[in-house]
Amino acid sequence: MTPQHHPGDDLLIAYAAGSQDEPVALVVATHLALCPRCRKEVERLEALGGVLLEEQEAEPLAEKSLEQALARLDEAAPDEPAQPSRQLARRSAEVDPVVPRPLRDYLGDGLDQLDWTAFRGLEKVELLPEFPSFRTRLMRIKSGTAMPTHTHDGSELTLVLAGGFSDESGHFVRGDVAEADPSVNHQPVADPGEDCLCLAVTDAPLRLTGPFGRLLNPFLRI
Amino acid sequence: MLSAVATEIPMPLAKSKVALVARPAPRVQRVMRIETPAQKTGAEASAEELMSAVAERRDRAAFVRLFELFGPRVKAYLMRQGADRASAEDLVQDVMLTVWHRAVQFDRNKATFSTWVFTIARNRRIDSLRRANRPEIDPEDPALVREPDDPADQVVDAAERSKHLHAAVAQLPVEQERLLRLAYFEDKSHSVIAEELALPLGTVKSRLRLAMTKLRAALETLE
Ligand SMILES: [Zn+2]
Numbered sequence: 001m002t003p004q005h006h007p008g009d010d011l012l013i014a015y016a017a018g019s020q021d022e023p024v025a026l027v028v029a030t031h032l033a034l035c036p037r038c039r040k041e042v043e044r045l046e047a048l049g050g051v052l053l054e055e056q057e058a059e060p061l062a063e064k065s066l067e068q069a070l071a072r073l074d075e076a077a078p079d080e081p082a083q084p085s086r087q088l089a090r091r092s093a094e095v096d097p098v099v100p101r102p103l104r105d106y107l108g109d110g111l112d113q114l115d116w117t118a119f120r121g122l123e124k125v126e127l128l129p130e131f132p133s134f135r136t137r138l139m140r141i142k143s144g145t146a147m148p149t150h151t152h153d154g155s156e157l158t159l160v161l162a163g164g165f166s167d168e169s170g171h172f173v174r175g176d177v178a179e180a181d182p183s184v185n186h187q188p189v190a191d192p193g194e195d196c197l198c199l200a201v202t203d204a205p206l207r208l209t210g211p212f213g214r215l216l217n218p219f220l221r222i
Numbered sequence: 223m224l225s226a227v228a229t230e231i232p233m234p235l236a237k238s239k240v241a242l243v244a245r246p247a248p249r250v251q252r253v254m255r256i257e258t259p260a261q262k263t264g265a266e267a268s269a270e271e272l273m274s275a276v277a278e279r280r281d282r283a284a285f286v287r288l289f290e291l292f293g294p295r296v297k298a299y300l301m302r303q304g305a306d307r308a309s310a311e312d313l314v315q316d317v318m319l320t321v322w323h324r325a326v327q328f329d330r331n332k333a334t335f336s337t338w339v340f341t342i343a344r345n346r347r348i349d350s351l352r353r354a355n356r357p358e359i360d361p362e363d364p365a366l367v368r369e370p371d372d373p374a375d376q377v378v379d380a381a382e383r384s385k386h387l388h389a390a391v392a393q394l395p396v397e398q399e400r401l402l403r404l405a406y407f408e409d410k411s412h413s414v415i416a417e418e419l420a421l422p423l424g425t426v427k428s429r430l431r432l433a434m435t436k437l438r439a440a441l442e443t444l445e
Binding site: 002008009010013014016017018019020021022025026028029030032033034035036039043044046047048049050051052053054055056057058059060061062065066068069070072073075077096097098099100101102103104105106175 | 285289290295301310315323339345354357360367383427434437
């Protein structure tokens with residue numbers, strides 16, 4: 001089955017336009033690997049990019065521009081990986097049936113080798129620390145576990161890779177993307193049967209709002 | 223940083239064997255007519271035809287014409303994205319040399335030339351101006367999810383699609399059209415765009431959504 005919950009048009013547009021920060025683009029692109037429908041959408045949006053480029057007013061080139069380019073045509077093509085996503089591969093090229101590229105390339109030696117931090121029913125790994133205005137985390141939530149009710153100062157994007165969870169806005173399984181904006185106060189509950197593995201990106205710290213929120217806050221910091 | 227040029231070659235999304243088999247690239251007869259690139263009158267070769275000449279015969283005259291047609295637009299694109307004049311010039315060189323070196327990868331059944339150049343320029347910009355990676359799918363990844371009837375595999379006529387998109391963009395309400403151009407050409411998040419236009423973020427998102435609904439409708443007759 002292919003995903004039922006897709007990133008919104010604005011996210012797909014920003015992905016096609018290349019105006020997203022890498023953590024958000026990573027969620028969108030990993031969804032694309034799991035979603036033929038959105039691959040098609042992005043293809044259309046790139047076609048739109050081409051159309052807008054054609055309509056773009058021209059900026060005259062420097063006088064020697066063409067001459068310079070022609071002089072360089074016989075240079076050997078620069079070394080390049082077969083595909084750009086390979087460039088992201090930091091350590092390993094292994095295939096993982098659960099984690100598609102491009103996310104795979106951000107995980108080095110694979111899920112089990114990651115530096116998981118455990119707390120109660122939840123384990124997490126921080127990714128992309130070089131983008132400090134985002135929190136990019138891989139999370140594993142024990143089946144049947146409820147996460148603390150929380151709300152957001154910014155928005156939260158969650159892509160399910162295995163298992164599933166439900167919250168007030170619906171039921172999310174592999175490939176689905178949940179978007180939560182600051183107005184959403186939600187309490188995701190992992191499906192029974194299988195641990196829920198997901199990639200989550202928030203662009204501002206969460207505020208815990210449940211009765212134990214303040215108590216958990218210093219430790220949990222999900 | 224020229225060595226980084228081609229690390230950012232976009233791959234056409236979900237490039238499919240099905241599409242390649244289903245529709246072999248048509249032979250272009252008009253290609254021979256482009257031997258004099260300066261000619262501006264008469265039936266000029268399309269960018270896709272010029273590209274075939276570059277790919278098949280390393281035709282420099284065809285490359286010159288593509289450079290003249292697209293170089294200035296790519297430069298304008300890069301400058302709107304925040305490149306200064308000098309780095310925009312350098313990046314235009316990179317982009318157009320990438321076109322030359324990667325010519326055989328261009329698949330006119332998947333995309334128009336302008337779409338291909340757009341993706342090359344976009345990725346080059348992310349690499350150079352943003353200094354970030356662009357996460358992209360790997361069409362060869364066994365973990366990539368396909369459907370038996372993968373919508374990404376359906377063959378579209380890229381040129382036809384582009385024509386429909388041109389017409390549909392022209393018919394958008396001006397505020398939606400303007401927003402689309404901002405979203406594509408200014409390297410800004412939608413919330414920054416919203417702030418600059420003094421609009422709520424929700425309005426920006428819903429206008430983009432409305433625009434997309436119209437563009438989709440315009441394409442539906444095609445696909
Ligand atoms: Zn989707």
